[in-house]
Amino acid sequence: VFKGPAVFRAKRRTVVTTAAAVFVLLAAALVVTVVTQGSGDASANMVAYRVGQRPAAPEFTASSLTGTPINFASYRGKVVVLNVWGSWCPPCRGEGQTLKYLDEQYGPEGVAFLGDDIEDTPTQALSFLRGEGITYPSVNDSNGAVEQRLSLAVPISGTPTTLVIDKTGHIAGMIDGAVTYPEVTTLLRDAGVTK
Amino acid sequence: VTDVHAPTSKAAPKSEAAELEGEATRAFGTGPAELAERGSGGTSGPSGTGAGWGRWAWRQLTSMRTALILLFLLALGSVPGSILPQQGADPASVTQYFQSHPGLAPWLNRLGLFNVFASPWFAAIYLLLFASLVGCVVPRTFKLVGSARTPPPRAPRNLARLPLSVTYPSALAPGAAVDAAASVLGGQRFRLRRPAAGDAGQWVAAEKGYLREVGNLLFHLSLLGVLLSIALGGLFGYKADELLVQGQTFSDSTAQLAEFNPGRLVTGSDLAPFSLTLDNFTADYINSGASMGQPEAFNAGVTYTATPGGTAKKDDIQVNHPLSVDSAKVYLIGHGYAPVFKVTGPNGAAYNEATPFIPADTNSMLSDGVVKAPGASLGFEGVFVPTEYMADGTIESIFPAANNPMVSLIGYTGNLGMNSDAPQSVYQLDTTQMTKISGSPHLMSPGSTWKLPGKLGSITYVGTKQWVSLAITYDPGQIPALVCGMLSLAGLLLSFFVRRRRVFVRAAPAPGGIGSIVTIGGLTRTDASGGFEDEFASLASDIADASSPGAAPSPAAEPATAPDPNKTEPNKTEPNKPEPNNQSETGA
Numbered sequence: 001v002f003k004g005p006a007v008f009r010a011k012r013r014t015v016v017t018t019a020a021a022v023f024v025l026l027a028a029a030l031v032v033t034v035v036t037q038g039s040g041d042a043s044a045n046m047v048a049y050r051v052g053q054r055p056a057a058p059e060f061t062a063s064s065l066t067g068t069p070i071n072f073a074s075y076r077g078k079v080v081v082l083n084v085w086g087s088w089c090p091p092c093r094g095e096g097q098t099l100k101y102l103d104e105q106y107g108p109e110g111v112a113f114l115g116d117d118i119e120d121t122p123t124q125a126l127s128f129l130r131g132e133g134i135t136y137p138s139v140n141d142s143n144g145a146v147e148q149r150l151s152l153a154v155p156i157s158g159t160p161t162t163l164v165i166d167k168t169g170h171i172a173g174m175i176d177g178a179v180t181y182p183e184v185t186t187l188l189r190d191a192g193v194t195k
Numbered sequence: 196v197t198d199v200h201a202p203t204s205k206a207a208p209k210s211e212a213a214e215l216e217g218e219a220t221r222a223f224g225t226g227p228a229e230l231a232e233r234g235s236g237g238t239s240g241p242s243g244t245g246a247g248w249g250r251w252a253w254r255q256l257t258s259m260r261t262a263l264i265l266l267f268l269l270a271l272g273s274v275p276g277s278i279l280p281q282q283g284a285d286p287a288s289v290t291q292y293f294q295s296h297p298g299l300a301p302w303l304n305r306l307g308l309f310n311v312f313a314s315p316w317f318a319a320i321y322l323l324l325f326a327s328l329v330g331c332v333v334p335r336t337f338k339l340v341g342s343a344r345t346p347p348p349r350a351p352r353n354l355a356r357l358p359l360s361v362t363y364p365s366a367l368a369p370g371a372a373v374d375a376a377a378s379v380l381g382g383q384r385f386r387l388r389r390p391a392a393g394d395a396g397q398w399v400a401a402e403k404g405y406l407r408e409v410g411n412l413l414f415h416l417s418l419l420g421v422l423l424s425i426a427l428g429g430l431f432g433y434k435a436d437e438l439l440v441q442g443q444t445f446s447d448s449t450a451q452l453a454e455f456n457p458g459r460l461v462t463g464s465d466l467a468p469f470s471l472t473l474d475n476f477t478a479d480y481i482n483s484g485a486s487m488g489q490p491e492a493f494n495a496g497v498t499y500t501a502t503p504g505g506t507a508k509k510d511d512i513q514v515n516h517p518l519s520v521d522s523a524k525v526y527l528i529g530h531g532y533a534p535v536f537k538v539t540g541p542n543g544a545a546y547n548e549a550t551p552f553i554p555a556d557t558n559s560m561l562s563d564g565v566v567k568a569p570g571a572s573l574g575f576e577g578v579f580v581p582t583e584y585m586a587d588g589t590i591e592s593i594f595p596a597a598n599n600p601m602v603s604l605i606g607y608t609g610n611l612g613m614n615s616d617a618p619q620s621v622y623q624l625d626t627t628q629m630t631k632i633s634g635s636p637h638l639m640s641p642g643s644t645w646k647l648p649g650k651l652g653s654i655t656y657v658g659t660k661q662w663v664s665l666a667i668t669y670d671p672g673q674i675p676a677l678v679c680g681m682l683s684l685a686g687l688l689l690s691f692f693v694r695r696r697r698v699f700v701r702a703a704p705a706p707g708g709i710g711s712i713v714t715i716g717g718l719t720r721t722d723a724s725g726g727f728e729d730e731f732a733s734l735a736s737d738i739a740d741a742s743s744p745g746a747a748p749s750p751a752a753e754p755a756t757a758p759d760p761n762k763t764e765p766n767k768t769e770p771n772k773p774e775p776n777n778q779s780e781t782g783a
Contacts, residue, residue: 021255022264029319084450088621093569093614119451123537123547127570130542143444144451148468149503151448155463158450178616 045176054170058149064137065122078112079191080165086120087128092160095178096132166191257330265324276311287553339412347402350699354716361715361735365742369397369702369711375742376700398701410689420679428672433457435667439473440533440549441660446470467521471499476661529664535657540571549660552579559592565624574607606632
């Protein structure tokens with residue numbers, strides 16, 4: 001009895017069913033992967049640490065963009081706004097005026113502002129600071145050593161990142177991306193600065 | 196007397212042969228080849244319920260056919276990953292591809308083809324494959340353990356129907372003849388089974404080649420090991436890229452890396468906290484002949500410290516000779532030129548940096564780059580050539596080494612659009628709010644200065660440095676994956692070269708009343724490596740010798756191996772026990 005075609009038909013049905021199943025599973029997995037990948041970026045860009053859970057800020061000595069020695073230990077007892085930036089980074093340039101205004105507002109209250117200029121040269125960085133009228137010092141961190149120490153304490157994902165450090169040398173919170181005035185004042189209040 | 200004949204099952208009626216095979220080959224072969232048989236049952240449609248559909252989907256997913264299709268898709272998906280430049284491995288080439296294919300590149304990018312191995316669709320394929328393999332291998336492992344522990348099946352009734360069989364008369368009584376056969380088989384390290392109490396007949400079933408199942412088990416467990424190793428690498432490993440100019444230092448942290456692809460459970464603080472300085476870089480090129488200009492050797496001399504404040508060490512990174520630092524490996528994956536520029540604007544010095552230019556052509560190292568001096572409201576688009584040659588007014592490079600370096604610049608003035616939140620590529624100049632300074636490109640040699648018209652300022656081409664691109668990888672699954680891969684290969688070889696084989700011996704009283712008729716049957720399922728016929732023939736003649744009293748090497752040997760029929764472990768023999776009173780077939 002010749003049963004060839006029926007066998008072929010059965011085989012083809014099997015292949016089609018399997019192909020369809022694989023396709024459906026692939027589509028489902030794709031949706032799941034895309035959804036889970038997207039959800040990672042939705043987190044807020046500000047982190048505030050509770051007292052007692054604040055990571056200790058690292059100690060470091062470095063020199064400023066103008067060549068002045070900077071010993072971070074001497075900042076102990078002051079609330080510090082530490083801004084990691086680079087003149088090549090547009091959002092860092094964009095937040096310049098906000099930081100300048102905050103410095104003018106909170107500098108007289110005893111808050112110290114310090115920049116950490118990474119992957120940059122003093123020429124470009126000083127040219128930018130001059131243009132913006134920013135007067136607080138920045139660490140010349142072209143080799144990234146200071147930034148690396150900071151990133152071992154808190155997860156810094158890129159530039160700009162701004163840390164607010166309390167009087168005991170612990171990190172009260174950080175802002176990922178360009179700062180806004182309310183974000184910084186919130187963290188300053190957390191660190192005990194009232195104005 | 197020995198009469199080994201060719202497969203008799205052909206002559207036997209079909210249904211009986213099938214029945215016989217069904218009994219004698221029970222749980223026989225479970226080699227990788229048989230894995231392919233899985234899933235053919237999965238095509239029967241699902242029942243209407245949700246659980247039915249779920250079971251059906253799971254059966255589909257874990258079928259070997261689906262796994263093979265997924266494996267094929269994985270291979271197919273890797274093809275664009277090796278044809279098109281990849282963001283992770285060579286970002287410079289991706290930029291170059293975008294420039295040369297402005298229409299096609301955005302579409303390819305939308306499909307994730309410049310980052311294939313991190314794209315959602317690729318992840319979907321390998322996650323499904325992962326689920327499919329685990330779903331297939333885990334139940335199979337339990338089956339294999341069971342199969343490796345199963346005693347041989349009972350001897351079939353008619354041994355003459357087995358593929359190999361021999362019949363000969365023996366002077367011994369059936370029980371003694373079978374005992375003699377059992378001692379021969381036991382001596383050859385066969386696993387034996389004797390009739391249980393109450394079973395009719397005098398027989399012994401023997402099986403050998405369990406190592407095949409051990410190999411199979413090893414193969415499957417190692418396969419799981421490979422999968423786990425890959426998962427380990429995917430969860431805890433990372434891959435990062437950094438471009439570093441001669442004389443510059445970078446510290447390994449998320450913010451400083453040009454590209455960082457962490458595993459699912461990796462955060463920035465898991466990075467090896469090393470720092471690395473590029474002291475020098477040399478590229479040797481062939482100077483003459485047909486392959487002139489081809490690279491011969493690359494060497495990056497580096498100084499590194501493994502931890503902040505640690506002692507500095509020196510090393511050379513070459514192609515296929517990475518630097519190992521704190522469990523991470525640093526590979527040299529690319530290189531290029533970084534002309535040093537100084538820009539002065541109306542308000543003073545605005546720019547002084549070695550600026551990486553990206554090779555547009557890796558043979559001649561003609562490279563493109565931009566200089567951004569927002570402090571002077573100046574921007575430049577440039578072409579760098581290491582060995583300059585003018586062809587019909589167009590600047591070309593005829594050799595990849597920096598023998599006669601030149602840059603050609605087009606200047607722009609205005610707003611560079613850099614004081615905004617929108618991120619910008621450092622290799623591209625946004626000229627939408629800028630105006631061109633001069634019509635034709637300005638050609639500059641090292642040391643020369645271009646005084647810009649009006650009071651715009653000037654740019655100096657100071658000199659040329661080189662840059663390297665480095666890939667920093669950490670894969671904790673690499674060594675386990677290698678070990679498991681080797682073990683799985685060993686298991687596969689064992690399962691291919693060891694044959695599961697069964698020998699059955701039955702003795703019946705001889706028609707004359709004295710002695711017995713002994714039948715030996717042999718069966719092997721997978722005869723891939725051959726030789727079972729020879730082994731069977733030699734076994735059969737050994738058994739025949741042992742059960743002919745005249746040929747027995749020592750008279751004590753025969754009664755010494757009388758079996759205890761009440762024992763469930765039939766291959767354990769107790770010496771010096773009288774022959775059991777078997778109710779039947781104990782002739783004379």
